[in-house]
Structure formats: structure tokens, C-alpha cells
Amino acid sequence: MKKIIILVVVLFFLSGCSDKINFGECTKLIGEEKDACISIKASEAINIRKYSDGEICRLFDDEILSSNCYLNFGMKWGREDLCGNAKDDDKNFCLAVVKTDSAYCRNIASAGKKDDCFARLESEQQKNFDYANNQVHQEYATEIGKLQIYKGPMVNGEQSYYYMVDYDSRGKHYHEYVDQLVLNAVYWLTNNTPKDEKILAWWDYGHLIEGISGREAVFYAPSEKIYNEIYRKNGRVSSYFSSEDNYADAELMADFSKALISYDEKELGDFMKKHNTEYVLITAFEKDKMGEMLLSLDADKKINTEMTVLGRLLEQKNLKSFAQFYADDFARVYKLIS
Numbered sequence: 001m002k003k004i005i006i007l008v009v010v011l012f013f014l015s016g017c018s019d020k021i022n023f024g025e026c027t028k029l030i031g032e033e034k035d036a037c038i039s040i041k042a043s044e045a046i047n048i049r050k051y052s053d054g055e056i057c058r059l060f061d062d063e064i065l066s067s068n069c070y071l072n073f074g075m076k077w078g079r080e081d082l083c084g085n086a087k088d089d090d091k092n093f094c095l096a097v098v099k100t101d102s103a104y105c106r107n108i109a110s111a112g113k114k115d116d117c118f119a120r121l122e123s124e125q126q127k128n129f130d131y132a133n134n135q136v137h138q139e140y141a142t143e144i145g146k147l148q149i150y151k152g153p154m155v156n157g158e159q160s161y162y163y164m165v166d167y168d169s170r171g172k173h174y175h176e177y178v179d180q181l182v183l184n185a186v187y188w189l190t191n192n193t194p195k196d197e198k199i200l201a202w203w204d205y206g207h208l209i210e211g212i213s214g215r216e217a218v219f220y221a222p223s224e225k226i227y228n229e230i231y232r233k234n235g236r237v238s239s240y241f242s243s244e245d246n247y248a249d250a251e252l253m254a255d256f257s258k259a260l261i262s263y264d265e266k267e268l269g270d271f272m273k274k275h276n277t278e279y280v281l282i283t284a285f286e287k288d289k290m291g292e293m294l295l296s297l298d299a300d301k302k303i304n305t306e307m308t309v310l311g312r313l314l315e316q317k318n319l320k321s322f323a324q325f326y327a328d329d330f331a332r333v334y335k336l337i338s
Contacts, residue, residue, distance in 0.1 A: 001118065012071045014225075021041050021044055021045050021048070021051070021325040022041075023041055023056060023059065025037065026038045026041060026059065027059065031061065032093045034059075034061060035060050035061055035062050035065050038056065038059050038060055038065075039065065041056060042056050042057070042069055042072075042073075043255045045070060046073055046076050047076075049077075051132075052073065052076075052079070054069065054070055054073035054074070054077075054079070054082045054084075054085070056069065057070045057073060057082075057085065057199050059070035061085065062222075064087075064288070067085075067086045067087040067088075067090045068084065068088065068090060069081050069173045070085040070086040070094070070095060071086045071090040071091075071094045073083060073095040074086065074098060074183070075094055075097045075098060075268065079096050079098070080095065080099070080209040082099055083095045087173050088109070089108045089109055089110050089113050092104040092105070092107045092108045092117070093105070093108060093113060093116075093120075093127070096120075096265065097117075097120055097121065097241075098120060098306065102117075102121055104115035104116065104117070104124050105118050105121065105202065106137065107281045108251060109194060118232070118259070127144070130273070135150075135151075136150060137149050137150055137161065138148070142165065142167065142212045142213075142214070143167060143195075143212065143213055143214030143283050144167050144168070144169070144211070144214040145167025145168065145191060145211050146164050146166045146167070147163065147164075147165055147166075147211070147212060148163070148164045148165075148166055148179075149161050149164075150161055150162045150163075150164065157170055161177075162177065163177070163178050163179075163180045163183070164176060164177055164178065165178050165207055165210075165211025165212060166206060166211070167210065167211040169210055172238075173261055174207055174210075174211065175213065176207040176208075177211070178207060178208040178212075179204070179205070179208065180204075180212070181283075181330045181331075182205055182281075182283055182330060182331050183208070183212070184210060184328055184331070185281055185326055185328065185330075185331035185332075185333055186205070186208055186212045186213055186214075186281075186285075186335060187212065188325075188326040189209065189213050189215060189279065189281070189326075189333060190212060190214070190215075192325070193213075193215060193257075193279055195215065196215075197216075197277070197278065197279060198215065198216045198217070198218055198275065198276055199213070199215050199216070199217050199218070199277065199279050199280075199281060200218045200219075200252050200256070200271075200272055200275070200277045200279065200280040200281070200284055201217060201219065201282070201283075202219065202250055202282035202283075202289055203219035203220060203222050203253070204220055204285070205217070205281060205283070206218075206219050206220025206221065207220055209281070213306070218252075218256075218275055218277060219248050219252075220248075221246050221247055221252075221258070222247065222248055222253070222292070223247055223249070223250045223253045223296060224247040225250060225296070226253070226292050226295055226296065227247065229295055230292060230295065232253035232292065237306070245338055248298070250276060251310075252298050253296050254296040255271055256271060256296075257293035257294070257296040257297055258296075258297055259309065260286070260293060260308065260310040261290070261293050261303050261308045261309070261310060262309050263307055263308060263309070264284075264307065264309070265309045265312070265319060265321050265322065267309070268277065268280070268321075268322075269321045269322075269336055269338070272336050273336070277336075278335050279325075279333060279334070279335055279336075280300045280322075280334050280336070281331060281332070281333055282295075282310065282311070282331065282332045282334065283330055283331045283332075284314065284329075284330050285329070285330075286310055286314070287305060287311075288308075288313070290305065292302060313332060313334060314332065316332070319334075321336060321337060321338045322334040322335065322336060322337065322338045323335050
């Protein structure tokens with residue numbers, strides 16, 4: 001018993017000493033040697049709560065090193081006040097991460113640092129998809145994979161949930177976020193279409209269609225132009241779109257966009273026949289995608305959405321070539337009949 005007590009005391013003493021960092025030896029140095037010494041000490045101090053106030057950052061002579069120090073301590077400990085002590089791009093980078101707000105990334109002048117900022121936010125957001133160390137709340141088998149439901153953060157006192165599909169296709173593994181508001185429409189497609197049917201929908205729903213129904217989606221990714229001009233510029237980056245083969249064919253997406261915003265439903269019918277698909281999934285969110293469609297066409301014009309094929313499909317008005325087979329508050333499924 002006496003030996004155990006002595007051991008505990010020794011361990012306590014050692015643990016108490018292990019988080020003490022001697023900054024004094026650095027202050028005896030000057031210039032680059034001093035800053036190099038402080039950099040080493042800062043790399044040790046950043047992981048110790050007693051130094052989380054970032055006071056060590058004040059010891060640097062070099063303003064750039066001091067700013068970078070505040071950036072790292074601010075992000076590590078979630079301290080907006082420390083972010084505020086950083087300079088310019090470092091300050092915006094730090095605040096973007098601490099506040100999870102891509103608006104600060106857009107304020108960064110350096111193109112390289114701006115990209116790094118968006119990538120860091122994506123990484124942080126991906127951690128949120130792990131929800132409590134990747135603990136799946138519920139899991140259901142699909143035609144070719146799994147639908148996984150994760151607990152998200154509390155929102156206005158209520159538990160939120162996130163939906164992911166996990167499946168293999170085209171020689172790749174996908175673990176993708178999906179919109180649960182469109183799930184019922186995709187379940188209808190699963191239960192009412194041939195397994196070898198191709199489904200036409202805007203690219204957002206490609207993984208949902210494939211991961212749940214096992215049917216091939218005509219689109220499962222944006223064109224490179226849409227991604228760069230709309231998503232990347234607004235901080236909605238994704239490591240998934242990391243190479244050319246992950247982008248939709250630009251000409252194919254332009255043809256689909258043209259068919260949707262056309263006033264003649266025959267254009268959409270011809271597109272579907274050309275690509276061997278009879279079913280098209282349309283959601284209420286497509287009205288917000290008009291900018292992507294116009295970008296695909298390099299067009300800048302006013303569109304009367306209600307008169308377009310897209311608008312008529314959403315409202316089920318004046319359609320001769322399409323029959324509605326499914327409808328709910330968010331989605332419609334049509335079959336090409338002529």
C-alpha cells in the first residue's frame with residue numbers, strides 16, 4: 001500500500017511538471033533565434049489548456065509569425081478573441097473555422113489561402129457527418145448498399161438528423177449526403193421501375209437514386225464549370241470532385257438544362273429518348289437551380305419559369321408527352337409517354 005501511495009505522488013508530481021514550459025530561455029535570445037525558439041515552445045503549448053490564452057504569441061518579434069500563432073491558437077481552442085489578434089487573411093481564416101462561416105473565407109485575399117480555408121471548412125463539416133465518432137443512429141439496407149441516419153446537432157431544442165447513402169458503383173465507393181425530403185419519391189422509383197431503368201434528375205439526386213434504388217442516374221455530379229463557378233466560389237467545396245472523371249459531361253448537362261428551361265416539352269422528350277430513359281424526377285428545389293442551368297448554356301437571359309417545361313412539370317400543367325406517376329410536397333416523378 002505504501003509503495004502504491006508513493007507511486008501516485010510521483011506520477012502526480014511528474015504530470016504537474018510536464019505542462020510547464022520555460023519561455024524565459026527564448027527571451028534571452030534575439031532576432032530569428034528568438035522567434036525560432038518561441039515557435040518550438042508554441043508548438044508544445046498549443047495543446048495545453050493553461051496556455052490556451054495564446055499569450056505566447058505576443059513574444060514573437062516577427063508580426064507574421066505572431067499572426068500565424070494567434071491563428072493556430074484561435075482555431076485550436078475556438079477563441080474568436082485570439083482570431084481577432086491575427087492579421088488580415090489569418091484573421092479571416094481563423095474566424096471562418098471558429099464560426100464555421102465560409103463568408104470569412106471569401107474575404108481572404110490570397111487565392112491559395114482562400115482555397116485552404118474552404119478545404120478546412122469542408123473537413124470540419126465532414127467531421128460533423130461523423131456525429132459522435134461515426135456512430136450510426138439507424139441503418140437500413142438498400143438495393144445496392146445502405147441508408148445511414150446520423151444524429152446531428154440540436155436545433156431550436158429539437159434533435160436533427162442527417163442521411164447518408166453508402167454504396168459501391170463504377171468501381172468506386174461512395175458515402176454521400178442525401179436530401180431526406182426526396183426519399184419517398186426515390187422509394188417509389190425503387191418499387192415501380194425496372195432494375196435496369198435509367199433515371200433522369202438534376203445532378204444533386206444522383207447518389208440518392210443510385211444508392212437507394214440501384215438504378216443508374218444519368219447525372220450524379222455537376223459539370224466542372226458549375227462546380228467551380230457556383231459551388232467552389234461560395235465555399236461549398238467537396239473532396240469528391242477531385243478529378244475530371246468525377247464531373248458530368250458539360251455538353252450533356254447543357255442539353256439537359258436547355259430542355260428544362262425550354263418552352264417546348266418535345267426537347268425534354270427527345271433528350272430522354274436519346275439517353276434511353278423514361279422517368280424523370282423533378283423537385284421543387286430545381287427553381288433555385290436556374291442559375292446553374294443558364295451557366296451550363298453560357299446564357300444570361302430572363303426566363304419565365306412557369307412557362308418552361310420545368311415549371312409545367314412542377315405544376316402539372318399543359319403536358320402532352322408526360323404522365324405524372326408520383327407526387328408529394330417536394331417531388332414529382334413523370335414518365336415519358338409519347
